[in-house]
Amino acid sequence: MAYPYVSDKEVSVVSKGFGDPLQRRIDTYVERGGYGALKKALGMGPDDVTEIVKDSGLRGRGGAGFPTGVKWSFMPKDNAKPHYLLCNADESEPGTFKDRELMRWNPHQVIEGCLIGAYAIRAKHVYIYCRGEFFEANQILARAVEDAYAKGYCGKDILGSGHDIDVTVHQGAGAYICGEETGLMNSLEGQRGQPRVKPPFPAAVGAFGMPSTINNVETLCAVPHIVEHGGAWYRQWGTEKSPGTKLFCVSGHVNRPGNYELPLGFPLSELIEDVCGGIRDGNALKAVIPGGSSVPIINAEEVARCSLDYEGCVEVGTMLGCASVIVMDDTTNIVKQVRRMADFYAHESCGQCTPCREGSAWTAQILRRIENGSGTEADLDTLMEMTQQMVGTTICVLSDSVAAPVQSSINKFRDEYMALIHAESSAEPAGVA
Numbered sequence: 001m002a003y004p005y006v007s008d009k010e011v012s013v014v015s016k017g018f019g020d021p022l023q024r025r026i027d028t029y030v031e032r033g034g035y036g037a038l039k040k041a042l043g044m045g046p047d048d049v050t051e052i053v054k055d056s057g058l059r060g061r062g063g064a065g066f067p068t069g070v071k072w073s074f075m076p077k078d079n080a081k082p083h084y085l086l087c088n089a090d091e092s093e094p095g096t097f098k099d100r101e102l103m104r105w106n107p108h109q110v111i112e113g114c115l116i117g118a119y120a121i122r123a124k125h126v127y128i129y130c131r132g133e134f135f136e137a138n139q140i141l142a143r144a145v146e147d148a149y150a151k152g153y154c155g156k157d158i159l160g161s162g163h164d165i166d167v168t169v170h171q172g173a174g175a176y177i178c179g180e181e182t183g184l185m186n187s188l189e190g191q192r193g194q195p196r197v198k199p200p201f202p203a204a205v206g207a208f209g210m211p212s213t214i215n216n217v218e219t220l221c222a223v224p225h226i227v228e229h230g231g232a233w234y235r236q237w238g239t240e241k242s243p244g245t246k247l248f249c250v251s252g253h254v255n256r257p258g259n260y261e262l263p264l265g266f267p268l269s270e271l272i273e274d275v276c277g278g279i280r281d282g283n284a285l286k287a288v289i290p291g292g293s294s295v296p297i298i299n300a301e302e303v304a305r306c307s308l309d310y311e312g313c314v315e316v317g318t319m320l321g322c323a324s325v326i327v328m329d330d331t332t333n334i335v336k337q338v339r340r341m342a343d344f345y346a347h348e349s350c351g352q353c354t355p356c357r358e359g360s361a362w363t364a365q366i367l368r369r370i371e372n373g374s375g376t377e378a379d380l381d382t383l384m385e386m387t388q389q390m391v392g393t394t395i396c397v398l399s400d401s402v403a404a405p406v407q408s409s410i411n412k413f414r415d416e417y418m419a420l421i422h423a424e425s426s427a428e429p430a431g432v433a
């Protein structure tokens, strides 16, 4: 995929090099200043590196938005046990396609971010857990790691610093739940990819029972830039509580879907209208899911008030998540969309927790009944009550992710559910998307 469209609103920090195959080559990466931040970091103490990242206010780009420097500071300061850095490259959230592009276009940026992160948390081994279906990204990363070893950026005594850091690219096993941090650790260890009960938290007992930190690909890609230019530089973008830039993956009914790097706090309506060229075919906007399929849907009125930062999304009743903006125009059958999401979660539930295993399957089944014209008004009450019992009652938040689109769509688009419930025939309702 080429990246021909760059608007004057976009900022090129982590997306630098997108669309340029030369950026993948280690020599080009180094010529353009790459691995300079690693050199700088190795000349500092690990805790000083963590401090710079803390100062920048960088928040995890994998969905939860937890401050990265604070997370790193939870790791033990000694090396009584081996430490691990895990780079979460499993990217399976519906609507999300940013980490894949970061790995495809700029693999050395990912590796440099991992090496700096590992140094800061005193880890001697990095595992990049890359989604199994990303064949190309896996190959590109593996090649880049090989080149980085050959040039002395990985392995023993990196850049003559006396520090050893190994990097392993691990191909994932093809399940959404392996992106959840403890599910990923189990999968990496060769066990079933099922999330673990917390506590203990990964900084105490993580991969292979050792202190571990897990970070998303995009989070780690921001790190070399922050180390090179400083925390204040990164804060020139974004808001006080959500500093920096973010890759927004825009899909659905816009004229120009794609990845756009923008300052956090960017208005959602401006993203749709100006950056993405507006809604297709001159249609009207109906709804948006701003953070991947796990967050509440918002309607057109809420879209107009939504700024794309962690706090701005909460203000309109949703979440930024991993910033995967799914745009739906007025031809969309909302019930069908929500049913598709419920099918996805029912399929991906790992089955450990009853509310998730049973609740996700029943949610999908009831939604299908409504979609087919055989539902009742009582089904809506059942859906609301049942999904409420799926929130905060399970080992991981996959279960909560089922509740978010179901509850928000019933609250905001109840008339669409009612139209299907009271329709005389079970024919496919208007809307094909």
Ligand SMILES: Cc1cc2nc3c(=O)[nH]c(=O)nc-3n(C[C@H](O)[C@H](O)[C@H](O)COP(=O)(O)O)c2cc1C
Binding pocket: 059, 060, 061, 062, 063, 064, 065, 066, 068, 071, 088, 089, 090, 091, 092, 093, 176, 177, 178, 179, 180, 181, 182, 214, 215, 216, 217, 219, 220, 396, 397, 398
């Ligand atoms: C069901 C589920 C799937 C997840 N999938 C991913 C994923 O594919 N990639 C990712 O980075 N984080 C994913 N996460 C979030 C991770 O558990 C974790 O919070 C994240 O990797 C931490 O990195 P960060 O602090 O840099 O955001 C998922 C969480 C859940 C509950």
Ligand code: SF4
Binding pocket: 177, 194, 195, 348, 349, 350, 351, 352, 353, 354, 356, 357, 394, 395, 396, 397, 398, 399
């Ligand atoms: S909430 Fe669902 S996916 Fe998460 S551990 Fe429980 S059963 Fe597995």
